[in-house]
Amino acid sequence: MTAHLEHHNSVAIIRIDNPPVNGIAHATRAAIAQHLQNALSDQLITAIIITGHGIAFSGGADIKEFGTEKTFADPALPALLNQIELASKPVIAVVNGVCMGGGLELALACHYRVGTSACQLALPEVKLGILPGAGGTQRLPRLLRMETCVDMITSGQVLDSSSLRGTPLFDFFVDDTKALLGSAIAFAEKVATVRPIPRVAERAVIVAEDPSLFEQKRLELQKKSPFLPAPKACLKVLEEGTQLSFAEGLQMERNAFQELLSSPESKALRHIFVAERAIGKVAGIDASTPTRAIAKVAVIGAGTMGAGIAMNFASAGIPVKILDLQEESLSKGLYRIRTSYQSSVSKGKLNQAACEHALSLIQGVQNYEEIADADLVIEAVFEQMSVKEAVFRQLDQVMKPGAILASNTSTLDLNLIASFTSRPSDVIGLHFFSPANVMELLEVVRGRETSAEVLNTALKLAKRIKKTAVVAGVCDGFIGNRMLAQYTKQAAFLLEEGCTPQQVDTAIERFGFAMGPFRMSDLAGNDISWAVRKARKLSKPDEIYSALGDLLCEAGRFGQKTKAGWYDYQDNDRTAYPSEFVLVLIRQHALEQGYAQREVGDEEIVQRLVLALANEGRKIVEEGIAARASDVDVVYLKGYGFPKHRGGPMFYAQTLGWETVSQKLREFASGHRGETWVF
Numbered sequence: 001m002t003a004h005l006e007h008h009n010s011v012a013i014i015r016i017d018n019p020p021v022n023g024i025a026h027a028t029r030a031a032i033a034q035h036l037q038n039a040l041s042d043q044l045i046t047a048i049i050i051t052g053h054g055i056a057f058s059g060g061a062d063i064k065e066f067g068t069e070k071t072f073a074d075p076a077l078p079a080l081l082n083q084i085e086l087a088s089k090p091v092i093a094v095v096n097g098v099c100m101g102g103g104l105e106l107a108l109a110c111h112y113r114v115g116t117s118a119c120q121l122a123l124p125e126v127k128l129g130i131l132p133g134a135g136g137t138q139r140l141p142r143l144l145r146m147e148t149c150v151d152m153i154t155s156g157q158v159l160d161s162s163s164l165r166g167t168p169l170f171d172f173f174v175d176d177t178k179a180l181l182g183s184a185i186a187f188a189e190k191v192a193t194v195r196p197i198p199r200v201a202e203r204a205v206i207v208a209e210d211p212s213l214f215e216q217k218r219l220e221l222q223k224k225s226p227f228l229p230a231p232k233a234c235l236k237v238l239e240e241g242t243q244l245s246f247a248e249g250l251q252m253e254r255n256a257f258q259e260l261l262s263s264p265e266s267k268a269l270r271h272i273f274v275a276e277r278a279i280g281k282v283a284g285i286d287a288s289t290p291t292r293a294i295a296k297v298a299v300i301g302a303g304t305m306g307a308g309i310a311m312n313f314a315s316a317g318i319p320v321k322i323l324d325l326q327e328e329s330l331s332k333g334l335y336r337i338r339t340s341y342q343s344s345v346s347k348g349k350l351n352q353a354a355c356e357h358a359l360s361l362i363q364g365v366q367n368y369e370e371i372a373d374a375d376l377v378i379e380a381v382f383e384q385m386s387v388k389e390a391v392f393r394q395l396d397q398v399m400k401p402g403a404i405l406a407s408n409t410s411t412l413d414l415n416l417i418a419s420f421t422s423r424p425s426d427v428i429g430l431h432f433f434s435p436a437n438v439m440e441l442l443e444v445v446r447g448r449e450t451s452a453e454v455l456n457t458a459l460k461l462a463k464r465i466k467k468t469a470v471v472a473g474v475c476d477g478f479i480g481n482r483m484l485a486q487y488t489k490q491a492a493f494l495l496e497e498g499c500t501p502q503q504v505d506t507a508i509e510r511f512g513f514a515m516g517p518f519r520m521s522d523l524a525g526n527d528i529s530w531a532v533r534k535a536r537k538l539s540k541p542d543e544i545y546s547a548l549g550d551l552l553c554e555a556g557r558f559g560q561k562t563k564a565g566w567y568d569y570q571d572n573d574r575t576a577y578p579s580e581f582v583l584v585l586i587r588q589h590a591l592e593q594g595y596a597q598r599e600v601g602d603e604e605i606v607q608r609l610v611l612a613l614a615n616e617g618r619k620i621v622e623e624g625i626a627a628r629a630s631d632v633d634v635v636y637l638k639g640y641g642f643p644k645h646r647g648g649p650m651f652y653a654q655t656l657g658w659e660t661v662s663q664k665l666r667e668f669a670s671g672h673r674g675e676t677w678v679f
């Protein structure tokens, strides 16, 4: 939580030391200020270096202090940076590692910057719903092209330090990272007597080469992130800074920073930042938990999911065999993979060499013996227990001892699947989301007997294939699909009460979802959920849900693939057109069932849908299926498109207040299909 001061002849070295990433907490700021003062008043010191201890220079202001009085407690970061900039002796930032946010702003306030390669530099505040609040928007444009500053600050993009070598941001660049500090000390001794001391604030702002830069970017940001105020605020502060003095620009930036810091969007994004890091804290797993080496993977089933799953491993450089007993589906699956990679190449997302390398790691096979030596096998066959049983009994016979047996099941009982084998502690669920090679979310389903070693191996492997892994217990639908079932159920009930599909979709899309439930269902295929309802009717005959979805499918309206679903569609056009047929179907159904019709406002539509998610999420946490509410948020943000500026269904409910939520749930329970509200 501090910083240390050491001397090297006439050079003082202030080393920021606040693990894990040298976040600039209040205590750190106070320590740096104290050491700076001591070095300035020490007659023997002619130059001062500031650097980081360990892997980072600094990951920025300490996010964990946001929302507390420590954020602005003296010395506030801007005041500290002002002290550095006005120091009477040269202060040199030695960027030894990650240098982000307030960390980069600190380096910018120094008089010189010494860099080395392979360090991450960014002003990522916009990802937290704020903007650089300690001079970053005013100092960076005095060193780098405005085009670079606009991209960096409005997107939070991370740049490698090497890409900035030779720009005015670095006064000296050391190739040999091991010699960084020694070389920097020599540099400090060289500039110790140079006067006047160079101050970034005294440089002129670099004007944009393209005068339409700001206008173009404004239009782009409005389209790309209409619900987030921070990107637009970043652009505004950069643009206005070109017309103001440095001091006026700092003040304007500070005002904008404080306004954003208190915004609901920033609170939501900061919640997500912490939530995404909390998911890795899993009961029974710690640094001492062993893992198994995963050098070879096998996938059973070459369908859409199996092919997508296999791509994740090949793209991560892990050889993978796809087994499908049907030659036609195997060749279809391999073809699907090749065209998917080629499509990424043609879109410029992948280079040809990487495409060929990934394809070289994928092999199609047609008998189980050929996958026996895999370290992990993932079953991705038809979602029916009898089919899973046959596969797992076969795997149990064939797979080498110690192989991990995973199922991609999206709803079925993993404990039952594990019972088909003699090694249930090696069985785990790896629930990928379609398209499996694109969607970031991975539900890692922990069976009753899944060993800690197997679970830990799956969590480490998820990082290797760039997935966000959330651990789920075993229940119908695990976390996301269980919540989705309640969401879609309420959507259909709203139709029975008098809403139209476009009214429901428009309301929830105004809330921030990219696509409402009915447009989404038409895209995914209404027949998919139809099959799930039919299967569930066998296991849960008393389950109450609207028959509208079944009536729609019985009319052959499966969605975009049949050019008719909840909406009508035209050839080569994905536009969803309101359907007169569907409106008649809905009204006829409501009439036959005797459902009273009424006007339902957008706010109620949103609350019925979002609180259905939160209500189910709360039960999922209470039952121990999810470890914490923020894990539920991560699932719904990463797997189901919950708008990130709202923080997640649980964060939304917590912000509303659970007492208010309960009051609204009681109201809903007294309304249409009230019996379905269990809370």
Ligand code: T1G
Pocket: 020, 021, 023, 024, 059, 060, 061, 062, 063, 064, 077, 098, 100, 101, 102, 103, 105, 120, 124, 125, 128, 131, 132, 133, 134, 136, 277, 278
């Ligand atoms: N403050 C406090 N803790 C932080 C932190 C920060 N800035 N950054 C990371 N951590 C913690 C994180 O919570 C986790 O803790 C551990 O470090 C490892 O993180 C005025 C006000 C730096 C690139 O937005 O991008 O400066 O869970 O898993 O993958 O303008 O963390 O282990 O307890 O992500 O190696 C601006 C955010 C702040 C940078 C490292 N800075 N951090 O990635 O590790 S606002 C940021 C990152 C600001 C000024 C404003 C990444 C990383 P735990 P990790 P990583």
